Amino acid sequence: MATSIEGYQMARRGRARAALATAAIGSFVAGTISTVLLSVLAVPMARFAVMFRAADYFALAVLAMVAVTALVGRSMTRGLLSLALGLFVGLVGIDSLTGQARFTFGSVNLLDGVNIVVVIVGLFAIGETLHLASRPHDVPSTVAPLEPARGFAWLTREDWRRSWRPWLRGTALGFPFGALPSGGAELPTFLSYTYESKRSKHRDEFGEGAIEGVAGPEAANNASFSGVLVPLLTLGIPTSATAAVMLAAFQIFNVQPGPDLFDEGGALVWALIASLYLGNVLLLLLNLPLIRLWVKVLQIPRPVLYSGILVFATLGVYAVSGSVFQVLLAYAIGVVGFFMRRYDFPIAPVILGLILGPMMEEQFRRALSLSNGDFGVFVSRPLTVVLLSLAVLALVVPYTPRLLARGRGDRVLAKVALGEDD
């Protein structure tokens, strides 16, 4: 993530406090503005979404998956392979429309499919720890001692002056890009970092701990989350890995996000949106006084931290499923995640494929059975055609900024642009 470049450099210079403070306040400003935008836009958007038919949903799911896969990661081939893996795992189990078993290999344990929690724990917690275990002594663990505290002054007057414009610019980038199927926070944070590093008066400090490089991307990151909620709540389409996890959580509680959600579950949605306002305030209230503690978290010895992660990962799967098969399955997926990380496969497309795949297949089959098997249903309405064309476009566009960045010889940017952050 772009923030970590400047934030880490600031921490090394003893400015961890200012870095965390500008991130916290920036997130609050951006979160509040973008939640207001969400409140205003969600209902009109849901009205519009009512017009969506099965073929449109299919096209939208294709667009979301392809766009996210194309925009994260360094290689389209590896990204699409990750997506194929996610789609495949989504196929395992009993088909929801006909009750036929697919890829269960005769195991009753697989009839219910592979639980998303198992996949997430495996890929993120287990895979990440195995990856780290293969590269010992890699990460320097020293952080410079904090500069002396000055009561409540986390930021100097100079810091404020340099932070507020990047906060607003980050918000302006974060919300719309979050709402588009562009992979959530990746693109807007990167764009914000790029913009600040090019336009800032303190360009020369970038790479060595410029506060703008933390303020802008952090604001963009938080604003993009409210943006991501627009398609998630009104269409039921997750456009980032986080949104996919949230959708899974909704489904656990039998809530199906979509156009009807605002009519049928209005109280719930507005409570969720209200909780975002509250959450933003709480985050600020908790984060600022606790900055001293967060800096301490950096000092937990790595072996202790990661052993704890393994214990909690195992506990999570075991407690949810009560089955040692599911635990071992999570470990096996962790091994896959380890090799994916090692050979530079992005993780986010797996999660999106797993969540969107079954939805996409269902809408595809519904559209075709309504049209009596006529594939013309996917090209007969302008909306479907536009969405599918955008999906094709998404496969082509990512090469453009990538080539530009490389052409300019901008190594840091090329690295950030091509790097992935799951």
Place this chain on the structure above:
Amino acid sequence: MSAVVDESPQGTVPGTVPSGRPLGPRIAAVVVLLAGAGMLVRAIQDAVQHGLTVDGPRLAPLIVTSGWVVLGGAYLAQSWTAEPVRRERAPRASWFVPAALMAALVGYALVLEYTVLGYVPATAVFFVAAARLLGDRPWRAVILRDAVVALALSLVIYVAFTRFLDIQLPAGVLPI
């Protein structure tokens, strides 16, 4: 669409080492391709056995596994023809530690399920072993710290989950 990360000529960029054409991605590509091919065969068998319709359950597996095989072939071709890449100078990657950690994890899960040892002792022992594998400081310098953290963590988890969340964990040999 290439896997090239750094296009500088060899031997000029500090912090990188020439690594030639790495073998790992090729092996990975072969494994990916073979697994995909196996699943495609399975999908074809199912389609033949149950019949294939455009709105039935046998089409999606065919599409996904075919895509997998095609992409796996492309990945194999890329890893075979890729220019020799320069990798960032990283300490030599260890295979022993992740493998040992994996063995510890599997052992931990099996002990939890099939022995009477119980959650707290199994977790504490696993934690110390995992911390030992992940750490680089001498055994004697950290064993006390790890053991204290391990016992405290597993006890807190056990009590919190069984008493407050009503989630059963194996009690085992401890009288708690």
